[in-house]
Amino acid sequence: MSNNPRVGFISLGCPKALVDSERILTQLRMEGYDVVSTYQDADVVVVNTCGFIDSAKAESLEVIGEAIKENGKVIVTGCMGVEEGNIRNVHPSVLAVTGPQQYEQVVNAVHQVVPPRQDHNPLIDLVPPQGIKLTPRHYAYLKISEGCNHSCSFCIIPSMRGKLVSRPVGDVLDEAQRLVKSGVKELLVISQDTSAYGVDVKYRTGFWNGAPVKTRMTELCEALSSLGVWVRLHYVYPYPHVDELIPLMAAGKILPYLDIPFQHASPKVLKSMKRPAFEDKTLARIKNWRVICPDLIIRSTFIVGFPGETEEDFQYLLDWLSEAQLDRVGCFQYSPVEGAPANDLDLDIVPDDIKQDRWDRFMAHQQAISAARLQMKIGKDIEVLIDEVDEQGAVGRCFFDAPEIDGNVFIATDKDIKPGDKIMCRVTDADEYDLWAEVI
Numbered sequence: 033m034s035n036n037p038r039v040g041f042i043s044l045g046c047p048k049a050l051v052d053s054e055r056i057l058t059q060l061r062m063e064g065y066d067v068v069s070t071y072q073d074a075d076v077v078v079v080n081t082c083g084f085i086d087s088a089k090a091e092s093l094e095v096i097g098e099a100i101k102e103n104g105k106v107i108v109t110g111c112m113g114v115e116e117g118n119i120r121n122v123h124p125s126v127l128a129v130t131g132p133q134q135y136e137q138v139v140n141a142v143h144q145v146v147p148p149r150q151d152h153n154p155l156i157d158l159v160p161p162q163g164i165k166l167t168p169r170h171y172a173y174l175k176i177s178e179g180c181n182h183s184c185s186f187c188i189i190p191s192m193r194g195k196l197v198s199r200p201v202g203d204v205l206d207e208a209q210r211l212v213k214s215g216v217k218e219l220l221v222i223s224q225d226t227s228a229y230g231v232d233v234k235y236r237t238g239f240w241n242g243a244p245v246k247t248r249m250t251e252l253c254e255a256l257s258s259l260g261v262w263v264r265l266h267y268v269y270p271y272p273h274v275d276e277l278i279p280l281m282a283a284g285k286i287l288p289y290l291d292i293p294f295q296h297a298s299p300k301v302l303k304s305m306k307r308p309a310f311e312d313k314t315l316a317r318i319k320n321w322r323v324i325c326p327d328l329i330i331r332s333t334f335i336v337g338f339p340g341e342t343e344e345d346f347q348y349l350l351d352w353l354s355e356a357q358l359d360r361v362g363c364f365q366y367s368p369v370e371g372a373p374a375n376d377l378d379l380d381i382v383p384d385d386i387k388q389d390r391w392d393r394f395m396a397h398q399q400a401i402s403a404a405r406l407q408m409k410i411g412k413d414i415e416v417l418i419d420e421v422d423e424q425g426a427v428g429r430c431f432f433d434a435p436e437i438d439g440n441v442f443i444a445t446d447k448d449i450k451p452g453d454k455i456m457c458r459v460t461d462a463d464e465y466d467l468w469a470e471v472i
Contacts, residue, residue, distance in 0.1 A: 036066040037146040040074030042099065044092055045082030047222050047266070049110055049132070051175040053080045056109070056138050063139075063148045071102035075146040076127075078138060083112030084187075085367045096123050105145055109138045133178055133194075170417065170452030171218035171435060172211045176204050176252065180224035181231070184295075185306045185374040186335065186366065198230050201238040201247045205255050217417055217452055218262040220434065221252075227269045250276045257285035262417065264434055266291040270314060275321075282325040287431045290321075294332045297352035298345035301338055304377060315355050329432045331360035336394055337387030338366045340379030346390050350397050359405050360438050361398045365391050399464045406439075406462035413472060416441050418453045428455075430467070439465040447471055 039060055043053035056078070057067055068074050077099045081092035092112045096119065099106045106126050108119055113131040120126065128141035179194040208219055223229065230236070230247035237244050245251050250273065256263045263286040268274060270292055281288035294314075296302050322328050336346065353361070365387040368375050382390075409432075416428040419435065425444040433439050443457055449471075457469035 036064050036149060038066045038068045038073055038075045039142060039146070040068055040071060040077040040099075040103065041080070042077065042095055043080045044095060045080070045084070045088065045111065047173045047220065048175060048224070049080055049082060051173050051222070052110070052133060052135070056080075056135050059135060059139050060142060065142070065146075065148065071099065074103055074105075076105045076107060076142060077103045078107045078109060078142065081108060081110035081112035083110070083115060085369050087367065088112075089115075089118075093119070093122050096126065100125055107138065107141045107145070109134065169215050170419075171220060172216045174204065174208055174211070174219045174221050175199070175223060176221060176226065176229050177223040181228060182225065182306075185304065185377065186338065186369065186372055196225065196228055196232045198228075198232050198247055201230075201245050201252060201255075202240045204252065205240040205245065208256055208259060212259045212261055215452065216261065217454060218264060219256060219259075220264045220266060221256070222266045224267065225269055226265055226267050227271045227274055249273065250280075253277060253280055253286050262287050262431070264289050264291075264431075266434070268292050270317065275317070278321045278324045278328070281328060288325050288328045289331070289431055289434070290328065291331045291434065295335050296338065296341075296345075296349060298341070298348045301341050301345050301349075304340055304379060305335075305338060305374075315352070318356055327431075329359045330356075331362075331434070331438065332358055333362040333364065334394065335364050335366050336390040337382040339374060339377050339381055341366075341382055341390075346393075350394070353394075353398055353401060357401060357405065358398070359402065359432060361402065362437070363391055363394050363398070403462070403464040406464070406467060409459045409467060410462055412459050414441070414457055414459060414467075414469065416443065416455055416457050416469065418449055418451050418455065421450055430457075432467075439467065441467045441469050443469050443471060445471045 041053060041057060043050055061067065071077060079092070079096050079099055082088040083092065089112055096106060096108060100123060107128045108126050109130045109132070111132050112119065113129050116129040119129055127145055130137040130141065177196055177198040179196045181196045211219065227249055229249050229252060233247050235246050235248045237246050239245065240255060245255050253263065257280065265277070265286065268290050277286070280286050295305060295307055318330065334349065366382065414430040416430050418426050418428040420427045425442065426449055428441050428443065429435065429438070430441055433441070441457065449455060456472045458472050459467050459469045461468040
């Protein structure tokens with residue numbers, strides 16, 4: 033083992049937190065720290081926490097406790113870091129607590145515990161140009177902004193991560209280009225509100241490779257399409273300008289995949305949630321998008337059991353799903369979050385047994401829709417990005433599927449293929465979530 037100082041790192045929560053972890057690790061590697069995978073080998077452990085809902089906070093506190101027990105020297109960062117008092121009440125021995133995006137403070141805290149080597153030369157001891165990645169080398173998350181300008185009543189993200197701050201478009205595209213040159217085949221564009229990119233800087237014009245590019249979603253996607261890799265959009269609110277992206281998808285410039293967090297369909301519930309950019313014309317827009325781009329895949333998430341949700345509201349949601357025919361859907365039972373405005377709403381609380389019943393009915397209803405839509409793919413030819421290969425064959429994803437959250441494509445083959453390969457396959461079978469295919 034080298035004489036370099038050693039850091040253990042645990043990253044919890046969403047892809048946005050994962051990108052934060054990658055930035056911190058890249059800085060530490062530049063300064064000569066080794067990243068190790070066991071508590072025993074680490075001189076200090078950093079835990080990047082999630083603080084979005086109570087179950088995530090409980091997991092974060094549990095992991096911090098495990099790190100303290102196994103190592104003793106623990107630094108806490110991430111979304112739950114804004115509640116330093118709550119963390120120290122449970123774990124008074126943590127060495128430092130910082131909030132999300134506070135990269136310098138995390139690195140400085142590591143310096144305090146384990147100083148960097150003085151003889152390390154970052155100009156000679158190079159880090160890979162794409163930085164340290166926690167995802168497989170063939171896909172990467174590309175964060176385009178921090179924070180959020182919305183005030184959804186169930187959410188505390190703006191209080192944790194602040195208002196919208198868009199990254200300069202040239203910086204985003206430079207990072208994307210470095211990732212592609214390092215072997216990345218799929219870029220997953222993420223932020224709290226991807227469609228709002230550039231609003232805070234009034235869509236300022238930046239420059240990339242000597243050419244002007246507006247700090248705006250459409251122009252960013254046009255530029256990313258020139259890199260020749262899959263570009264997948266996450267957390268897209270259905271603002272009017274999202275319509276401009278559909279022709280890019282139809283032309284094959286970016287993947288025909290939209291991740292739109294609708295959260296509900298009942299106008300009354302949406303009003304209580306203070307959801308932005310939702311209107312009665314959403315179903316008509318979805319139908320129009322599919323006319324322009326028939327291959328379009330729409331994924332979404334929903335919340336059942338929000339305060340004040342009646343059986344009539346829930347039935348409205350099921351009927352809406354039947355009309356919308358969304359492809360990939362997740363559902364959560366409403367869980368109160370400390371500090372969220374929804375806690376102060378003068379609305380009836382939905383009992384836990386009714387929440388569970390509605391979740392079960394929602395999942396069964398959507399499962400039937402998803403299964404029917406996947407059955408329509410049988411016999412079609414698709415391009416598959418390979419994620420894993422073992423003795424059974426290969427597991428990959430086509431454009432329908434984002435990593436970790438959507439389905440897989442299972443391929444029985446003895447051909448010499450490896451993770452990161454893109455291969456053409458024909459779909460032979462499907463269930464509610466996954467596809468089976470053969471190499472063409």
